[in-house]
Amino acid sequence: MSPDSNNFTINKNAAIISMAVGLIMFASKISAYIITGSSAIFSDAAESVVHIFATGMALFSIILSNKPADESHFYGHGNVEYFSAGIQGFLIIIAAVVIIFESAKDLILGVELQKMDVGLYVITAAGIINLLLGLFLIRTGKKTGSITLIADGKHVLTDSYTSIGVMIGIILVLITGLKFIDPIFAIFVATNILITGYKLIRQSVGGLMNETDLSILKKITDRILSIRKENWIDLHQLRFWTSGDRIFIDFHLIIPFYFTVKQSHDEEDYIKEELRKDFANADLKIHFDYCWGELCKLCQYQNCNFRKESYSQTINWNKEKLIGGTVIPKIE
Structure with missing residues (x-):
């Protein structure tokens, strides 16, 4: 069953x-x-x-x-x-x-x-x-x-x-x-x-009205922060809403631009598995963004062969950060 x-x-x-x-x-x-x-x-x-x-x-x-x-x-x-x-x-x-x-x-x-x-x-x-x-x-x-x-x-x-x-x-x-x-x-x-x-x-x-439940938001952010990987360069626009016993979660995640589609899906499956430890019926959707040069100074991923500058700036991933926008907006 x-x-x-x-x-x-x-x-x-x-x-x-x-x-x-x-x-x-x-x-x-x-x-x-x-x-x-x-x-x-x-x-x-x-x-x-x-x-x-x-x-x-x-x-x-x-x-x-x-x-x-x-x-x-x-x-x-x-x-x-x-x-x-x-x-x-x-x-x-x-x-x-x-x-x-x-x-x-x-x-x-x-x-x-x-x-x-x-x-x-x-x-x-x-x-x-x-x-x-x-x-x-x-x-x-x-x-x-x-x-x-x-x-x-x-x-x-x-x-x-x-x-x-x-x-x-x-x-x-x-x-x-x-x-x-x-x-x-x-x-x-x-x-x-x-x-x-x-x-x-x-x-x-x-x-x-899909009012934000702050206790649920804290559980989501705490779980994400506890499993964060060094190749997750930036996470932003975290959103969620509940319907009965189901919870729908979505956010944007910036990963290295050279990651394959399979690698991206592997990351999504990993995050979904971890979130379901707290929310059994979590439905997760991630919008994957690729990195660009200005983010190198924020990136902790050591095995990168395309780095333009060294990691030198730390951004605190807290609740306010995750629900907000990109740390450095991309200039098109």
């Missing part, structure tokens, strides 16, 4: 597990709400509804993003994962608004609570289960490079934090007997949900 198909199977199974747990959690929480009449528990149940819809979207995007590139999508279908993350964030915000509205109404009109101890048991169990599920989804998403699973995992963790907040509210109600604490905690939980929804939408927009 290829790495791509293996990752697809892992991602799909994780999403199915998330969906199944979401359905069980919703059934448990809505039952607890019917029994107790708690606004806080209702807020937790509403979050589970979003979990179900969001995980369904995540499963769909994982299946679609696995489709190979075709005539209408030369770079594959991976960007659907950004849409999925954005929709999840939008649904989370809707849930938060509903929770705040219902809780504010209960706070003004009052609320009748009963059998809160039963609600406490259900919410505590739900919080623990969702905490474990969220950590599992995030870990799996990072392992396979799936932004959808990571987004779903963060959403599930939010559900877990919601349950913890609701649990604290129920405990305070049981201890003090002050029923207005219940809707207050529901509003507090909903505010946290709003923040999470905003972050997911922000991540989605950043991905669709």
